[in-house]
Amino acid sequence: MILNSPLSQRGQTASQSVLRIDFEAYFEAIKNLYHPTENPNGTFPLNVAENKLSWPMLRSHIEHLTCEHDIPDWVANYTNSTGSPSFREKVASFYSEFLTHCEVNPEHLALSAGATSVIDLTSWILGEPGDVAVFPSPCYPVYKQDIQNKSGMERYDLITHHNIEDLANGPLLNIKHLEAALKDIESQGKRFRLLVITNPDNPTGGMYSQSKLNGFSDWCISHNIHLIVNEIYSLSLINTQHPELKDDYPTPTSFYSFANIMQQRQSEYLHHWYALSKDFGASGFRVGMVYSLNKTFLEAYNNLNGPSMVSNYTQWMFELVFSDEDFIEKYIQNNQKLLTENYLTVIKALRELQVSYAPARGSLFVWLDLSEFLKENTQELETELWNDLYKQTGILLTPGNGFGHTQHGQFRLVHSCFPQKELEVAMKRFVQFVENKRKA
Ligand SMILES: Cc1ncc(COP(=O)(O)O)c(C=O)c1O
Numbered sequence: 001m002i003l004n005s006p007l008s009q010r011g012q013t014a015s016q017s018v019l020r021i022d023f024e025a026y027f028e029a030i031k032n033l034y035h036p037t038e039n040p041n042g043t044f045p046l047n048v049a050e051n052k053l054s055w056p057m058l059r060s061h062i063e064h065l066t067c068e069h070d071i072p073d074w075v076a077n078y079t080n081s082t083g084s085p086s087f088r089e090k091v092a093s094f095y096s097e098f099l100t101h102c103e104v105n106p107e108h109l110a111l112s113a114g115a116t117s118v119i120d121l122t123s124w125i126l127g128e129p130g131d132v133a134v135f136p137s138p139c140y141p142v143y144k145q146d147i148q149n150k151s152g153m154e155r156y157d158l159i160t161h162h163n164i165e166d167l168a169n170g171p172l173l174n175i176k177h178l179e180a181a182l183k184d185i186e187s188q189g190k191r192f193r194l195l196v197i198t199n200p201d202n203p204t205g206g207m208y209s210q211s212k213l214n215g216f217s218d219w220c221i222s223h224n225i226h227l228i229v230n231e232i233y234s235l236s237l238i239n240t241q242h243p244e245l246k247d248d249y250p251t252p253t254s255f256y257s258f259a260n261i262m263q264q265r266q267s268e269y270l271h272h273w274y275a276l277s278k279d280f281g282a283s284g285f286r287v288g289m290v291y292s293l294n295k296t297f298l299e300a301y302n303n304l305n306g307p308s309m310v311s312n313y314t315q316w317m318f319e320l321v322f323s324d325e326d327f328i329e330k331y332i333q334n335n336q337k338l339l340t341e342n343y344l345t346v347i348k349a350l351r352e353l354q355v356s357y358a359p360a361r362g363s364l365f366v367w368l369d370l371s372e373f374l375k376e377n378t379q380e381l382e383t384e385l386w387n388d389l390y391k392q393t394g395i396l397l398t399p400g401n402g403f404g405h406t407q408h409g410q411f412r413l414v415h416s417c418f419p420q421k422e423l424e425v426a427m428k429r430f431v432q433f434v435e436n437k438r439k440a
Contacts, residue, residue, distance in 0.1 A: 043394035083111035100259035115275035141402030157404025205360020229258035371409025
């Protein structure tokens, strides 16, 4: 710590803690983006979890709606800190109809500026500094900062497997893993406070079955551990019955929303996160939600959410979007079709190369294994490979670093950043890179 610093100790630490190690390369890459005619040698940043495939459809609908309707007066004023009552009602009907498939009481919902704010505030309310939040590995890297920066909670990466092939039938987390983590955390004199599951998962795209979710819920409740399921990718589903994909899915698993279990259990230890950032490709609008039946949690949330409120204009706009259920239905179907086409484009290239991947049932990702190119299982060699791929092909993947996995050389590819024809160009470059590397 620098004495007499104009910053607090917290501020000094924050000034040294980068949000993401791949952001610098990302901001460089987007200055030179691929374009089929204007920049055919440009880059393909496939590292940030954005869905750009369905924005044209959503944009024209938003443009139409905002031209057709006058802005109501309430938009210019303050509203409830957890979201305007009318928008929360629309969100609740959207949940019931499309997401959770069970009735949701708008009073049990709170909205903040994106899932990041929701995660930050949830952990602040539920955990003490030094408490532990457990994530089955590999897992979305930024959870670490979200639960740590303000709340001071620690991230614990729970290892359930080493090889990517082990994920062929979906996520492996079971009660034995949880028991072992609990023992390990308690032996360090710490408290296992939260279990966070992302369903469908980031980065593997795996999906948790209803029976697994039931088991985790009962185990967490019996140990006074909060279980949070983040369903931020729940409408971004891959068509696992597609003729060219179905062999990857020997066991059927359909998406089952955790909200149903919450309503059956009525426990103050179960919570649910969502946001419009991924399924609606609307990360820039900053709309995130927490759903909980814990009254005191919601009261605390209401008292703390002031700095993270969603702008009323955005709430009004999405209220209009959610009022048109026919549009939402078509949007979801079309989005899933586009996601499946892009996913298949990547899978075809990986199959041709015999590069292993985790079969995804949802999300925007392919989690793939290039560890054959690492002479040793080290972070340094993985970073070298990641840079090498970017320098030679312009393709920027999300490096495995930060996902908390033991096997280096595994990367996340976001397949929804470019339209399918353009993604094909990226995959041609990728195939060439792997083939050259194997020949070398
Ligand atoms: C699992 C998960 N949670 C939260 C977020 C952050 O979402 P938001 O942009 O709504 O803050 C992401 C973004 O990649 C994510 O993958």
